[in-house]
Amino acid sequence: MAIAILGERIKRKEDPRLIQGRSHYVDDFKLDGMLHMAFARSIYAHARIKSVDVTAAEKMPGVMAVLTGADLKGKLGLVPCAAGMEGLKVPDHPCLAIDEVRYAGEPVAAVIATDRYLARDAAEKIEVDYEPLPVVVNPEKAIEPGSPLVHQKLGDNLAFVAKLEGGDWKAIEADTSLKVVKQRLVNQRLAPASMETRGVIASYSPGEDMLTVWSSTQIPHILKTQLAIMTGLDEARCRVIAPEVGGAFGSKLNVYGEEGVACFASRMLGKPVKWIEGRRENMLATIHGRDQINNVEIYVQPDGKVMGLKCWIIADLGAYHQLLTPAIPTLTALMILGCYNIPNVFVETKGVFTNKMATDAYRGAGRPEATYIIERIMDIAAREMNMDPAEFRMKNFPQPKEFPLALPTGVTYDTANYQKALKKLTKISGYAKLRREQEKLRKKGKYLGLGLSTYVEICAMGPSSRMPAGGWEFGSVRIDPTGKVTVLSGTSPHGQGEETTFAQIVAEGFGIPYDDVTVFHGDTGMVPLGIGTFGSRTTAVGGTAIHNAVEKLKKKMARIAAPKLEVKPGELIFESGKIQTKDGAKSVAFGDIVAEAIFAKQLPPGIEPGLAEQFVFEPPNYTFPFGAHLAVVEIDAETGEVKLRNYYAVDDCGRVLNPMLVDGQIHGGLAQGIGQALWEDHVYDENGQLLTGTLMDYAMPKAHQFPWFETSGMETRTPVNPLGVKGVGEAGTIGSTPAVVNAVVDALSQHGVRHVDMPLKPEKIWRILNQPMSA
Amino acid sequence: MKIEGAYSIAAPRETVWQYLMSPESLAHALLGCEKLEPAPDGSFQAVLKIGIGAVKGTYQGRIELADVVPPVSYRMKVEGKGAGGFVSGEGTLSLSADNQGGTKIQYSGEAQVGGLIASVGQRLVQATARQVVNQFFQAFSKQVLSPSAK
Structure with a gap:
């Protein structure tokens, strides 16, 4: 009997060491002679640097060096942007500001000292003489004529304009029977705020001419390439290690200036240099998420069929491009039709520079915005058509047999059954009964709201043709002489638990115990190739590479075993530590064939000795997981507080390899998505000063604010990879934000409310309830 | 951030004006003021120690008076910076006789803060500003009313 291992709730291999505090994050590494770095950052959102006086800092005992932008000019490369699109303006982005600062928190100088606290104290002694320049914070104002310019050289604040168009708009616009439903939506700026802030140790050995970098990153291989380019070292001389990473959510899918400066300083001083980001720095100067303004309109037939969608997106990029800054809003355009078969689409996206920190990938990266746009406007339209939002959605879903479904946005959805997900959701939540309860409560003057969200997202990123640095992934599997298996992955999981999932894939493939498999990742000195962990790709793309490497090894082992058993290799299966015929009549121990090989x-x-195979998997398409969520909220009319009473989620992420890990992803994702709907808001004042610079000011969700999430799944497998896996890292975040807002607006609709922008804080709701009812 | 208010002192307008134009008396009344000296360009150089929530620090500043109309009003421009960030503001101070023979000082201005003070202390900035202003006027009126204590 084979032990079922794929699809089982297997406890994570990672957990014992993490729970017991026996593992290592960047800050846990202490190297001999290690120095510490701190940054002096701009206190202005926009200013000319008249002078930087570092003498007081340099004089402090223990300070080894102070670096400014001028010291690095021409010696250390710029912060890279990998996004390439037609007509994109890419301003110079030095690791330390030169001549001008363009956002509050921009690094201006770095101090390297023998002690972390000393470095910080010395950084405070750096005197920067600034001449304040006009600031632009609002992206809509930034593209008006006469606006202050973030980059004088570029002539305006428009980084790019991208258009996406499909269908026959002439016919749609001429059709007077169509009802046009419009709404302006603001998708506010968020702080990723991972529990572990950023951190880096750069250690250059002059003798060996080797640079080793420990960084809290999602992309060690890409970081290695970029640091080699920035420092001018041969890539062979650079090694990047991502040890334990305490959360990232996209914010560490990046190459930051601080990493470049650490490498430069270590090379200059010949000693290891460590920088650990503080929480205030993290709020200020680690990329932010979202920040879009969307003007959307849909064209609806009298029977409720949506025939067209237009959207104008203004994406606030901040002052500079980080690695993928301009690419993020283009994902919004790509996924804007959601799970509806809308034949005509037009999206214009304007990427705009402002005097703020750069935005970039944050859990969902462009797709939460898309889902919010389509799910809000569908809800608004349903109300205007006097249809139940569930019925209205159902009417616009494509049929399961229509997949693969090519959309006018240019993407092809792999597989789906949206009807089944929504039906399952309405059943488990008792949707009809909840509607009746709502009616009753309304009569008593109480506010209960139901909010649906049926989402589809784009995962398993992705085909290399559409990814800036390639979209393949590397996996290798080696069977050691003892019969134990070593797996290397080019992905870089940071909390997702793929050491467990990958071991499951390998154990199942070979029919060996799960504990016999050890998975390594995140070290470019150990794993030759890799792209990294983001875009819900790790299992679907990285797991497939490992699965395929296992299959290669199995073929080889079967060729060795077959003559011994006097059968053909194709007749053999791997089960329970044996290689055997399907009926089990003839078998040989797995370990015996390992020894033979x-x-x-x-x-x-014709058979090479050894059992080590690698596979680089290039996915032919993205995958498109989907689901249906329902939020049930109560609003306290006295205080305006929104109480999330129930949350139901049906998620279909393709084949599930470990339901416990999927649950974990969904629960965490929901908390983040609900956090955006109700509380989170990263706020700058009109002068470009960040007002939410601490966790006292930024409303990070807490466990007690959530009900128990009623999650359940479906499995619609994808043909895009042999595992049938789609990805689940971002689904919860993507689906939940509109569900909660739809619920709150549903509750307030009796008060004449059509839309409220996030976050739905008590003050905002209270004001709505305490003003005269709108028409 | 808007700062405005009024304070009445039971002293004639000319007397109040005199004190308001005296760096020593201002420095004395301003809590945490370590230095307030006239500079050659007509402005004043100031060193001020302020704590806003967790952000405590010493601020180097410059105060400039403009549109001086004795004993009625003047405009004041303040710029200060320190490790905790910067403060800058502009406002008007005007004196009028109140109906009890005293003087009413009315002030109104716009202030801007940046850096740590903004991102960490902003919830406290308004309250701190109000507190600093109130303490100033209390100490200031004490001086005006008992010159010998100066």
Whole structure:
């Protein structure tokens, strides 16, 4: 009997060491002679640097060096942007500001000292003489004529304009029977705020001419390439290690100036240099998420069928491009039709520079915005059509047999059954009963709201043709002489638990115990190739590479085993530690064939000794997980407080390899998505000063604010990879934000409310309830 | 951030004006003021120690008076910066006789804060500003009313 291992709730291999505090994050590494770095950052959102006086800092005992932008000019490369699109303006982005600062928190100088606190104290002694320049914070104002310019050289604040158009708009616009439903939506700026802030240790050995970098990153291989380019070292001389990473959510899918400066300083001083970001720095100067303004309109037939969608997106990019800044809003355009078969689409996206920190990938990266746009406007339209939002959605879903479904946005959805997900949701939540309860409560003057969200998202990123640095992934599998298996992955999981999932894939493939498999990742010195972990790709793309490497090894082992058992290799299966015929009549121990292959005494001709195979998997398409969520909220009319009473989620992420890990992803994702709907808001004042610079000011969700999430799943597998896996890292975040807002607006609709912008804080709701009812 | 208010002192307008134009008396009344000296360009150089929530620090500043109309009003421009960030503001101070023979000082201005003070202390900035202003006027009126204590 084979032990079922794929699809089981297997506890994470990672957990014992993490829970017991026995593992290592960047800050846990202490190297001999290690120095510490701190940054002096701009206190202005926009200013000319008249002078930087570092003498007081340099004089402090223990300070080894102070670096300014001028010191690095021409010696350290710029902060890279990988996004390439037609007509994109890419301003110079030095690691330390030169001549001008363009957002509050921009690094201006770095101090390297023998002690972390000393470095900080010395950074405070750096005197920067600024001449304040006009500031632009509002992206809509930034593209008006006469606006202050973030980059004088570029002539305006428009980084790019991208258009996406499909269908026959002439016919739609001429059709007077169509009802046009419009709404302006603001998707506010968020702080990723991972529990572990950023951190880096750069250690250059002059003798060996080797640079080793420990960084809290999602992309060690891309970081290695970029740091080699920035420092001018051969890539072979650079090694990047991502040890334990305490959360990232996209914010560490990046190459930051601080990493470049650490490498430069270590090379200059010949000593290891460590920088650990403080929480205030993290709020200020780690990329932010979202920040879009969307003007959307849909064209609806009298029977409720949506025939067209237009949207004008203004994406606030901040002052500079980080690695993928301009690419993020283009994902919004790509996924804007959601799970509806809308034949005509037009999206214009304007990427705009402002005097703020750069935005970039944050859990969902462009797709939460898309889902919010389509799910809000569908809800608004349903109300205007006097249809139940569930019925209205159902009417616009494509049929399961229509997949693969090519959309006018240019993407092809792999597989789906949206009807089934929504039906399951309405059943488990008792939707009809909840509607009746709502009616009753309304009569008593109480506010209960139901909010649906049926989402589809784009995962398993992705085909290399559409990814800036390639979209493949590397996996290798080696069977050691003892029969134990070593797996290397080019992905870089940071909390997702793929050491467990990957071991499951390998154990299942070979029919060996799960504990016999050890997975390594996140070290470019150990794993030759890799792209990284983001875009819900790790299992679907990285797991497939490992699965395929296992299959290669199994073929080889079957060729060695077959002559011994006097069968054809194709007749053999791997089960319970044996290689055997399907009926089990003939078998040989897995370990015996391992020994044969490695010790190579009697290998059949043409077979190389050893059992090590690698596979680079190039996905032919993205995958498109989907789901249906329902939020049930109560609003306290006295205080305006929104109480999330129930949350139901049906998620279909393709084949589930470990339901416990999927649950974990969904629960965490929901908390983040609900956090955006109700509380989170990263606020700058009109002078470009960040007002939410601490966790006292930024409303980070807490566990007690959530009900128990009623999650359940479906499995619609994808043909895009042999595992049938779609990805689940971002689904919860993507689906939940509109569900909660739809619920709150549903509750307030009796008060004449059509839309409220996030976050739905008590003050905002209270004001709505305490003003005269709108028409 | 808007700062405005009024304070009445039971002293004639000319007397109040005199004190308001005296760096020593201002420095004395301003809590945490370590230095307030006239500079050659007509402005004043100031060193001020302020704590706003967790952000405590010493601020180097410059105070400039303009549109001086004795004993009625003047405009004041303040710029200060320190490790905690910067403060800058502009406002008007005007004196009028109140109906009890005293003087009413009315002030109104716009202030801007940046850096740590903004991102960490902003919830406290308004309250701190109000407190600093109130303490100033209390100490200031004490001086005006008992010159010998100066």
